[in-house]
Amino acid sequence: MKKSADSDNSSSHVSDDSTHMDSSGLGGNGSPKYHQANPESLSEEAKQKERVFRKKLNQDAREVISHSIHKKVKLIVHRPDYDQENQQEYVRLSKGLMPIVQEIARKTLPYLEHEVSSEFAKNRYYGSKFQADSVAYRDYRYFAKKRPPTESPSLVVGLRLDESASMSAYGRLEAAKRAVIAVYEYCQLCQIPILIYGDTADVSKLEQMSIFAYADFDKADTNDRFRFMRMHARSNNRDGMALRIMAERLAVSPQKTKLLISISDGQPKAMDDYTGSYAVKDIQQTIQEYERKGITFLAAAIGQDKDVISEIYGKERFLDITNLHEFPARLVRIIARHL
Numbered sequence: 001m002k003k004s005a006d007s008d009n010s011s012s013h014v015s016d017d018s019t020h021m022d023s024s025g026l027g028g029n030g031s032p033k034y035h036q037a038n039p040e041s042l043s044e045e046a047k048q049k050e051r052v053f054r055k056k057l058n059q060d061a062r063e064v065i066s067h068s069i070h071k072k073v074k075l076i077v078h079r080p081d082y083d084q085e086n087q088q089e090y091v092r093l094s095k096g097l098m099p100i101v102q103e104i105a106r107k108t109l110p111y112l113e114h115e116v117s118s119e120f121a122k123n124r125y126y127g128s129k130f131q132a133d134s135v136a137y138r139d140y141r142y143f144a145k146k147r148p149p150t151e152s153p154s155l156v157v158g159l160r161l162d163e164s165a166s167m168s169a170y171g172r173l174e175a176a177k178r179a180v181i182a183v184y185e186y187c188q189l190c191q192i193p194i195l196i197y198g199d200t201a202d203v204s205k206l207e208q209m210s211i212f213a214y215a216d217f218d219k220a221d222t223n224d225r226f227r228f229m230r231m232h233a234r235s236n237n238r239d240g241m242a243l244r245i246m247a248e249r250l251a252v253s254p255q256k257t258k259l260l261i262s263i264s265d266g267q268p269k270a271m272d273d274y275t276g277s278y279a280v281k282d283i284q285q286t287i288q289e290y291e292r293k294g295i296t297f298l299a300a301a302i303g304q305d306k307d308v309i310s311e312i313y314g315k316e317r318f319l320d321i322t323n324l325h326e327f328p329a330r331l332v333r334i335i336a337r338h339l
Helices: 018-024 044-065 084-094 098-113 132-137 165-189 224-230 239-251 276-291 306-313 327-336
Strands: 075-078 120-124 143-146 155-162 194-204 207-215 257-264 295-301 318-320
Touching: 044 075, 044 207, 044 239, 084 165, 084 224, 098 165, 098 327, 155 165, 155 239, 165 194, 165 224, 165 257, 165 327, 194 239, 207 224, 207 239, 239 257, 239 276, 239 295, 257 327, 276 295, 276 306, 295 306, 295 327, 306 318, 318 327
Parallel strands: 075 207, 155 194, 155 257, 257 295, 295 318
Antiparallel strands: 120 143, 194 207
16 A cells, blocks of 8 residues: 555644544544434434434345345344443443554555546646647636545445354454444544444344444444444354345445455354355355455454355455454554555
């Protein structure tokens, strides 16, 4: 990744840039700002908008799977709330992460800010390029200047978290939460659209697949960061279905680079027969289908089934997360390389 010559000598791009801080919902010291103590205090209009958005997420997700092997699976997309306890947990987990995230963002932002268009806007009163052919018009518009960038980074990130029961072991869930926090805050600082979903399977016969929409670029909210604390180790995992739903959301986004990262600790397993070669084939076919649509897949394995996950996704898409403490920073650096 390119960076400007002075990017290692000054931290002003993050610490002094109030625009980035304000838009990310962070205070001057990098800690989260509290905007709403409890979602219950939202206005009726805001609650209604939330219900409409949740309904749309459910409709869209069901449409995506309607032509797949998952078409008969009973699905519910949730939009988790948050409370003061979730806010406090977020502050606790993010405290040690923010200096690292801000440092990576500090090195990234100069590259984004100095990215300029190769197109020149002609017939200007001043500029960096003299146009001799314009002198004949005698209107003093003899110069051309490069047009400044008009769009945010052309990258969109999807982060999928496996919320199967085995994530409760060996501190995996907390490590995953920290990674989600780091990725989210980095994307906020760099103004990168982000989609963060969790999923589990077989909660009940009426809810065979559960999707948890924690952050969505179609309804970005600075308080989304507190929803992440609702992530739990729950039941089984139907990976291919979750990946398909998220990949479709990314596929229709306008950004050029579309990165989908799956954080999981084990191989797919859900009732009745979603396991073994059947489940593996579904995941691999989903990856092949959406890679043709421009999606880049990465699988971060944080559990005992690393070899199996590597075989399912392919070594070129596999991240072996042996050190859970280093996981958050490593994941952020991987995303930075895709800018």
